[in-house]
Amino acid sequence: MERRSFVRQAGLAGVLAAGAAPAIVQAQANIRWRLASSFPKSLDTIFGAADVFAKKVGEMTGGKFQISVHAGGELMPPFGVVDAVKDGTVEIAHTAPYYFFGKDETFALGCAVPFGLNSRQNTAWMIEGNGLKLMREFYRNYNIINFLGGNTGAQMGxxxxxxxxxxxxxxxxxxxxxxxxxxxxxxxxxxxxxxxxxxxxxxxxxxxxxxxxxxxxxxxxxxxxxxxxxxxxxxxxxxxGPQLDFFINTKAYEGLSAEYKAIVEAATAMAHTDMQAKYDAKNPDxxxxxxxxxxxxxxxxxxxxxxxxxxxxxxxxxxxxxxxxxxxxYEDWSKFRREQNLWFRFAEAGFDDFMQAQKL
The missing domain is CATH 3.40.190.10 (Periplasmic binding protein-like II)
Structure with a gap:
């Protein structure tokens, strides 16, 4: 029987049961990573992003890539996670980069600085601007590659x-x-x-x-x-709009297959979106x-x-x-901030100002 015809008739489940799965699926290794968070487990919003990430990685790999998530202080102090990832003590951390400004103030630009970007602007700079590229160049000094790990939105004072x-x-x-x-x-x-x-x-x-x-x-x-x-x-x-990050040890990341790297990227994107959604939904009540x-x-x-x-x-x-x-x-970041504020002052701010004045 022709292979394509066989796949159509048997379906994916039948193919897998028959041992005819593509080599790409069969080749994946079983992997176990540990993730160190800087946050307490009681906060299902900010700590929860790490849980969402780990769960999605497990689901997308059929349980072959398992990541255990550890609250701040469980494996190391909450502010010790950068050194732990750098040294390979753990493979991954979930944290707020600005905690580590004492090492170099540039860490803060990867998260939030006073009078900086709001959450949407931050995501835009990272993904469509030069943010991710520039921060990854910087984090290379710490044996780290970063992925977006959530945003709280504008915070209270x-x-x-x-x-x-x-x-x-x-x-x-x-x-x-x-x-x-x-x-x-x-x-x-x-x-x-x-x-x-x-x-x-x-x-x-x-x-x-x-x-x-x-x-x-x-x-x-x-x-x-x-x-x-x-x-x-x-x-x-x-x-x-503070940006949270997943910090991954460079050697551990490079040791992943191309498919597992894509899964990590997809799972971080899910966790990033989930955190912002949780805060926006839960804060009003x-x-x-x-x-x-x-x-x-x-x-x-x-x-x-x-x-x-x-x-x-x-x-x-x-x-x-x-x-x-x-x-x-900073030079790239500040230019991006200027352009974003030029745009947001019209459509976004105009709409928000009107809606927030209404008694709905």
Whole structure:
């Protein structure tokens, strides 16, 4: 019987049962990887992206490529994942690149910097702009290849024991703030604290810090910040759309077959989309519940926003003068931001402004 006729009549299941499967399927090896997350397992949104990724890889390989997912602190400290991937201790990590700005500020451009890109703009820069290309060139110094791993969307501006009414209220305030943004907070008088997500509540409860930010209503409610700080600010001028990443050890990735590499890329894309969808779907009800429970919302004062903007731009210029890695990426990133803001101010902002004024 002619092979094509046989395939049509028997169907794929019959072909596989008969042992006539294409060599491409038969050749795949059984692989086991470990994934180290920087996030606590209790956060099904941000930690959950790693679970989505691992599950999809398993499904698309018929269970031959298994990835075990480990919460922050399980295999190593939450901020130890870059070194672990670099050294090959684990094959893959899921994290927020800006946590590692202390190694090189360029890490932050792969995630979020104050007054940066929103989530759609960030994805556009990465995929259709030069973002992925430039960041991969940079991460090569750390034996890493990166793939998009989710985005939270624009974040809230944090929880405060006392309402911030002006820039003067920032002076001397100890605040847990993620990654690179602390550099700007420091320049406007605040005292930044870089604390992993699973340790923020205790620090706020004990008074070790005066304020803290994480992501937004859904996560923040789970972490219980509303129980120890009544005032909730918006927006986070430091995180308009932070990009999460999957960091993969270069040697481990290059050891994959072409088919497995394609599956990894597809699964990361699914996880990337899933995270943003979860936050957009879950945040509204969580915010409503927080306000009903006594949370007091306030908008970040204009003088705080203006001072932070001014200092962030000054900081970026300083970094461009002394860090060639930063300068190379920042010049492309800032040009892309300028073009995106030109476009978004019309259709996107015009539509959003009108819709948000309606009482639907």
């Amino acid at each position: 944090g929880w405060y024991r006392k309402e911030v009414k002006s820039l003067a209220d920032i002076k001397g305030q100890k605040m847990r703030i993620g990654g690179f943004a602390g550099r700007v907070l420091e320049r406007i008088g605040g005292v930044p604290q870089n604390i992993p997500g699973g340790e923020i509540y205790q620090s706020l409860e004990k008074g070790t810090i005066d304020a803290a930010e994480w992501v937004g209503p859904y996560d923040d409610q789970k972490l219980g910040f509303n129980k120890v700080a009544p005032y909730y600010a918006y927006p986070a001028w430091w995180e308009g 969580a915010l409503r519940q927080l306000v009903a429970g006594g949370t007091k919302l306030f908008r970040m004062p204009k003088d705080v926003m203006e001072a932070a903007f001014k200092e962030s731009q000054a900081l970026y210029s300083e970094l461009s003068a002394k860090n060639p890695n930063w300068k190379k990426v």
